[in-house]
């Protein structure tokens with residue numbers, strides 16, 4: 127647990143896979159599939175935002191969609207009105223993060239208990255959803271961009287090269303750019319988690335009272351963690367908006383928040399890889415189920431979720447990891463017994 | 475009755491009229507308490523006497539209903555726990571508060587890291603772990619340890635921050651004889667550079683460390699005297715026996 131990040135093979139493998147996909151993906155994989163994977167990449171960034179605050183900060187938010195939607199709308203409005211997507215991408219991180227600071231300040235300095243925290247984040251999401259749905263009239267426009275109520279905002283521009291508003295990324299470039307964002311977010315989070323700031327976050331997750339009794343300001347700590355998660359969720363919202371070139375109030379829906387929770391739970395709270403696998407597995411499943419048109423895919427997803435929670439209560443990655451560790455220990459013990467006695471004593 | 479010397483010098487801790495009520499229960503009742511710098515004080519009293527609640531009021535875990543707490547002659551009533559702790563207070567709570575999911579080393583290092591740079595924190599953590607006799611547990615997850623071992627880990631966390639005022643709430647609970655002897659040595663050693671208040675029920679342990687003693691009963695200070703006088707005091711024996719009789723009934 128305390129070995130430095132640079133000596134963790136898992137970290138390098140993840141970065142390696144990410145970069146390999148980034149470079150080789152568009153060469154070897156057909157465009158339709160690449161665009162499909164692009165969607166997983168965007169949602170993975172979203173999943174990481176919750177994986178971080180929940181797994182490494184102990185903050186269980188039912189309102190991650192509020193920040194996702196806020197980022198999506200921020201990007202939509204600012205990119206249409208500016209005509210360039212570079213600053214809007216920055217804003218789609220900064221504005222949700224700033225809102226995360228405000229909401230986090232209210233929740234953590236107000237010493238809200240975990241249950242109320244869940245309720246407040248959920249209610250905030252609902253308020254955003256309601257508000258966004260009520261912006262149908264022409265009077266609801268920001269910087270000349272109409273919010274469009276339940277119809278949403280169409281014609282959101284594709285990402286362009288910085289300073290060249292007409293040089294849009296083609297689908298392969300968009301995939302590479304998003305993949306780079308995912309890798310950067312992953313690396314930044316891993317560095318943060320391995321830092322003393324991250325260690326203290328884990329301490330707060332383990333025992334808030336002790337963290338405070340060691341002299342750490344847990345409120346300030348949690349606000350920072352929460353705001354960072356909010357910013358990342360906002361960024362993923364912007365990626366979603368430009369990927370679809372369209373955004374509507376469903377970005378703020380409870381379904382969006384619930385999906386993030388399900389991905390993280392299925393993949394394993396307290397890992398970053400798990401939630402990414404959760405996105406890929408469950409989104410793929412939803413797609414297949416949607417094509418079969420047998421059952422409502424949400425119902426089936428819910429059922430799968432229940433099975434997962436019962437069968438793998440800790441989530442996929444932690445379960446596989448401890449199974450591997452147990453297998454490894456067994457294998458070593460087996461070797462130790464069959465080998466000479468000095469092998470056994472060296473086991474201490 | 476009290477034999478506390480009443481000179482007006484510096485006190486690392488003073489409370490005046492300290493009161494904590496939970497609904498109808500008065501857990502701490504109008505307590506005037508003083509502790510000199512570097513003093514080692516034992517705090518005794520039957521179950522429910524209000525000792526742990528008193529500690530919680532001192533560390534900002536509870537905001538007292540009435541009264542004042544002065545730490546190093548500064549009022550701290552109403553401050554947040556971390557602010558009080560950063561003024562130089564360390565507490566081992568009755569139910570150990572440790573980071574269960576992480577290693578012994580990391581628990582202690584996070585305590586040292588609050589005050590020190592990365593390098594120094596590492597050295598301080600290792601030295602403190604060594605001193606507390608838990609070197610062999612250094613890589614273990616704290617959640618898997620026995621109660622007495624967890625107590626030692628929490629003590630190491632307190633000592634690693636080198637506080638000026640140390641509060642220990644039943645530190646010997648769950649310890650083996652050897653662990654308890656080591657604990658007594660550690661407490662005596664800590665008392666050379668800090669003021670210490672120890673709450674304990676274990677008489678054998680108290681005899682090893684105690685000099686001046688405060689006895690709580692029903693939230694109030696019942697006696698303050700040297701340990702030998704306390705041991706001979708019929709009234710003190712009775713409040714302990716009375717409580718035991720209540721419990722037996």
Ligand SMILES: Nc1ncnc2c1ncn2[C@@H]1O[C@H](COP(=O)(O)OP(=O)(O)OP(=O)(O)O)[C@@H](O)[C@H]1O
Pocket residue numbers: 496499500501519520521522523524525526527528568
């Ligand atoms: N949070 C609380 N809410 C209500 N009553 C409480 C609370 N905390 C403590 N009390 C009550 O206050 C009184 C003092 O409790 P406290 O834990 O301080 O006693 P103690 O002297 O530490 O006892 P012990 O030796 O058993 O640890 C008890 O009657 C207890 O029931």
Ligand SMILES: [Mg+2]
Pocket residue numbers: 525526527568643
């Ligand atoms: Mg107690």
